[in-house]
Amino acid sequence: MSTTAVHTNEHIGHDDAHDHEHHELNFVEKYIFSTDHKTIAKQFLITGIIWALIGGGLSIIFRLQLGFPDMNLEWLRPILGKWITSTGQIDSEFYLALVTMHGTIMVFFVLTAGLSGTFSNFLIPLQIGARDMASGFLNMLSYWFFFVSGVVMFISFFIETGPASAGWTVYPPLSALPTAMQGSGLGMTLWLVAMVFFIVSSLLGGINYVTTVINLRTQGMSFFRLPLTIWAFFLTAVIGILSFPVLFSAALLLVFDRSFGTSFYLSDIYIGGEALPNVGGSPILYQHLFWFLGHPEVYIVILPALGITSEVIATNSRKPIFGYKAMILSLLGITILSFVVWAHHMFVSGLSPFLGSIFMFLTLIIAVPSAVKAFNYLTTLWRGNIIFTPAMLFSIGLVSFFISGGLTGIFLGNSAVDINLHDTYFVVAHFHLVMGSASFFGMMAGIYHWFPKMFGRMMNDKLGYIHFWLTFVGVYLVFFPLHYIGMAGFPRRYYSFTNFDAFQDFTDLNTFVSVAAIITFSAQFIFLFNFFYNIFRGRKAPANPWGSNTLEWTTPRVPGHGNWEGDIPKVYRWPYDYSKPGAPEDFIPQHIPLTETPESNLPHEVEQLKEEGIEVKAANAGKS
Amino acid sequence: MFNAVVIIGLILVAIILFTLFRVSTLVDVLKGNSKKKVTKSNGVNAGLGIVFLIGGLLLFFIYSYTEFDRYNLPLASEHGAVTDQLFWVTMAITGIVFVITQILLFGFGWKYRYKEGNQALFYPDNNKLEMMWTIVPAIVLTLLIFSGWRAWVSITDKAPDEAEVVEVMGYQFAWSVRYPGKDKQLGDFDFRLIDAENAMGMDFKDKASFDDFIPREIHVPKGKPVKFNIRARDVIHSVYAPHFRLQMNAVPGMPTTFWFTPTKSTQDMREETGNPEFNYELVCNKICGKGHFAMRYLIVVDEPADYYKWYNEQQAWLAKNPSYLSSVPQHLKEVAIISSGMENNPEVQAVTGLEEEEEMVGAF
Numbered sequence: 001m002s003t004t005a006v007h008t009n010e011h012i013g014h015d016d017a018h019d020h021e022h023h024e025l026n027f028v029e030k031y032i033f034s035t036d037h038k039t040i041a042k043q044f045l046i047t048g049i050i051w052a053l054i055g056g057g058l059s060i061i062f063r064l065q066l067g068f069p070d071m072n073l074e075w076l077r078p079i080l081g082k083w084i085t086s087t088g089q090i091d092s093e094f095y096l097a098l099v100t101m102h103g104t105i106m107v108f109f110v111l112t113a114g115l116s117g118t119f120s121n122f123l124i125p126l127q128i129g130a131r132d133m134a135s136g137f138l139n140m141l142s143y144w145f146f147f148v149s150g151v152v153m154f155i156s157f158f159i160e161t162g163p164a165s166a167g168w169t170v171y172p173p174l175s176a177l178p179t180a181m182q183g184s185g186l187g188m189t190l191w192l193v194a195m196v197f198f199i200v201s202s203l204l205g206g207i208n209y210v211t212t213v214i215n216l217r218t219q220g221m222s223f224f225r226l227p228l229t230i231w232a233f234f235l236t237a238v239i240g241i242l243s244f245p246v247l248f249s250a251a252l253l254l255v256f257d258r259s260f261g262t263s264f265y266l267s268d269i270y271i272g273g274e275a276l277p278n279v280g281g282s283p284i285l286y287q288h289l290f291w292f293l294g295h296p297e298v299y300i301v302i303l304p305a306l307g308i309t310s311e312v313i314a315t316n317s318r319k320p321i322f323g324y325k326a327m328i329l330s331l332l333g334i335t336i337l338s339f340v341v342w343a344h345h346m347f348v349s350g351l352s353p354f355l356g357s358i359f360m361f362l363t364l365i366i367a368v369p370s371a372v373k374a375f376n377y378l379t380t381l382w383r384g385n386i387i388f389t390p391a392m393l394f395s396i397g398l399v400s401f402f403i404s405g406g407l408t409g410i411f412l413g414n415s416a417v418d419i420n421l422h423d424t425y426f427v428v429a430h431f432h433l434v435m436g437s438a439s440f441f442g443m444m445a446g447i448y449h450w451f452p453k454m455f456g457r458m459m460n461d462k463l464g465y466i467h468f469w470l471t472f473v474g475v476y477l478v479f480f481p482l483h484y485i486g487m488a489g490f491p492r493r494y495y496s497f498t499n500f501d502a503f504q505d506f507t508d509l510n511t512f513v514s515v516a517a518i519i520t521f522s523a524q525f526i527f528l529f530n531f532f533y534n535i536f537r538g539r540k541a542p543a544n545p546w547g548s549n550t551l552e553w554t555t556p557r558v559p560g561h562g563n564w565e566g567d568i569p570k571v572y573r574w575p576y577d578y579s580k581p582g583a584p585e586d587f588i589p590q591h592i593p594l595t596e597t598p599e600s601n602l603p604h605e606v607e608q609l610k611e612e613g614i615e616v617k618a619a620n621a622g623k624s
Numbered sequence: 625m626f627n628a629v630v631i632i633g634l635i636l637v638a639i640i641l642f643t644l645f646r647v648s649t650l651v652d653v654l655k656g657n658s659k660k661k662v663t664k665s666n667g668v669n670a671g672l673g674i675v676f677l678i679g680g681l682l683l684f685f686i687y688s689y690t691e692f693d694r695y696n697l698p699l700a701s702e703h704g705a706v707t708d709q710l711f712w713v714t715m716a717i718t719g720i721v722f723v724i725t726q727i728l729l730f731g732f733g734w735k736y737r738y739k740e741g742n743q744a745l746f747y748p749d750n751n752k753l754e755m756m757w758t759i760v761p762a763i764v765l766t767l768l769i770f771s772g773w774r775a776w777v778s779i780t781d782k783a784p785d786e787a788e789v790v791e792v793m794g795y796q797f798a799w800s801v802r803y804p805g806k807d808k809q810l811g812d813f814d815f816r817l818i819d820a821e822n823a824m825g826m827d828f829k830d831k832a833s834f835d836d837f838i839p840r841e842i843h844v845p846k847g848k849p850v851k852f853n854i855r856a857r858d859v860i861h862s863v864y865a866p867h868f869r870l871q872m873n874a875v876p877g878m879p880t881t882f883w884f885t886p887t888k889s890t891q892d893m894r895e896e897t898g899n900p901e902f903n904y905e906l907v908c909n910k911i912c913g914k915g916h917f918a919m920r921y922l923i924v925v926d927e928p929a930d931y932y933k934w935y936n937e938q939q940a941w942l943a944k945n946p947s948y949l950s951s952v953p954q955h956l957k958e959v960a961i962i963s964s965g966m967e968n969n970p971e972v973q974a975v976t977g978l979e980e981e982e983e984m985v986g987a988f
Contacts, residue, residue, distance in 0.1 A: 267877025489866030
């Protein structure tokens, strides 16, 4: 991968302080099959960026179809070949392949692997004060399983029958029967193989994250001194470990139905001119299994982004995050509730109405911890001294999306209202805001914020601002109008709307959305330039560019293997001592002992010191 | 040639942009911006937040107000009035929260932007506030859940006994609809009996099948409860009729139902919308393959009298496809001929007579 090329330059000349302590690593050990969490994080990041470009590019192609149905797309033939019909249109079946692969890639490869993989790997050891992950080897495997998964998925684009096309949820029987659609042939097999590799990768990563957070915290780093990023990554990993195996079982049974003649999901089917022998299976069973992962999955995607945002907003408001414990409790609440809301995706699936009632109740409860988080972000901004770094802008953008998209969830979680909105563009608008764009913005915030630590150089702020405003406004212009289209009843995954009297309207809005999508997508190239150019040519980063409290900023500019040159710093305080009254600076890093900050210690901290038998004269003097 | 010009143009634009970028970087270095905690950009970003807030909210309100009739589909069912009301109540509540929180978000951003010499307030927690914004949303959500739950329970309750029953079956890529006929009883079906003509797999061993009819469009009576018995024969489809706020998946192997009461006839709706061409449509709303976007079926809401007239005029499927008499058991043939109403059809009689002969030949 291009990762290797990137890292070669980055380490030259300023990183040998460590290497002479260990044996000299060769190129492959250092940059390809590396067991260093920072290198693995960068591998995840750059692979994630490449997948984001592919996934985003696919969406542009189907937005062309939706926004400009009469456009001649002959110029895409060099890329898409026979998927462009003789009249220069996108093939209607390939359209479904596009939306399917867009969803799969974005949800799994970009917002799960690209986000958790990058930031859990990069930040967990650095922020808890560990030299590396609990198992560097499993961590390396985690990346390479992901890589293989990506290769298999990528290959499925180039086969005769095209990639999987049954929607990213791949509901059987559609996904189980190659006679139902071309994409359910070899493409679907490759999809399943890729997902199995992906699940293995997620589990290896998740187990590592959980183990590392529990066991490798530095001295003094109690759970209630962990930065909220770590809490978020930790709980995300727990969710993943508990839910991905269920997806695995769903996929496994689907493989059996497809290839070995079982009837887990199939019953009473007449297709392609013949009645199939399968009886007794239930397509609903698949939906239960799928959404048992599928719903927690949206929290796997959003929680890390919320963790990153908590950190970035606190740092750049120069204020402690408001309600640290409430934030942890709400993360915990979301984690637990995320497992008991899955069937709200199935209100009109034929599910028992009684179950529908239960799941409506549980679903609307999960809005409470989410609301708490949003209010806490707002209160953190209140009376801050806000510095708008690009990371901060993206975090504020995330909060805006999280609120907008979260509120529409209250409509959809209500089973009675969902009857008319289910599977319409209203749903598309909802989840693209609350989960897609919000997580994407969390990822961007993370990249802008920790780029200096990753590569030892600074990204360009102005380009960051331009990138933010184009993307932020663009995302709203793309997804906000979809609410109106959805309220008018437009179904999702429709190749064209011309067949229905009811859907003749809104061609103007669809064109508008497509234009906005193209502009938003183009704006990402500003980011790409900013990112790759500054890996090599950026201004060298200061030790702690954002005046942040967490431990990663105590490492060398480019931390080597083992992260800290001497001993691992001890931790004496929580990570949010920003603008503490009496302190000379507006931040006190976690490794500064209370004894060194007598002028700003709070009463309970003075008490704590007394209990530990440490005499701090200045503190007492200050009090008297 | 044209392509070459475009490519050269793009390269030039890229070079110009890159030069601008380099110049601005150098200017930043000269100004010493990189050493400052914040630059002028901080205020600009805070201000842009306000511009976005005001512009966005204006656009939201203006569009929502002026285009209301475009995105708000006219309503034509009883339960739809309840769910629509729930929708708009939810809209009002969430709309208020949306506007307030976005104003706070960007307002705080502007008001508390970095100022030299200012210090942020060290304000780590306040349990009263936390309690407040845990409990208030919890109460509001409980109210919404409760009203939603009541609506849901009544919508998904058993259909009234007098409901008109219509069987709707989805397949790639169309719908088939079957009415119970004069006996008001839908006959059995079996997916193994499906063939090119008998698309719904009607089972003629069951007497109730004889008078079932399969029309080209759905007719339902205005003001009477109608129950859809929904099934699919290949993959999952979804019966979606947005004007009736009606949706239920059609699942192979698992029959589902949805009942509703239409409140406006097609004619009423034509007058209301001022569109003489107006028709209610049945839409597939679960991805089902290549033709997913083209599974259209018409729903006609008649005045009750017109509906019953139409109903009684329909010819049984068996009468239209007399060759299927052969799958009727011998002892029921007479019943089948009478209840499907084919005894008056000389053409049919000719065919059936022929068939009976054939069968007798076979029997011997």
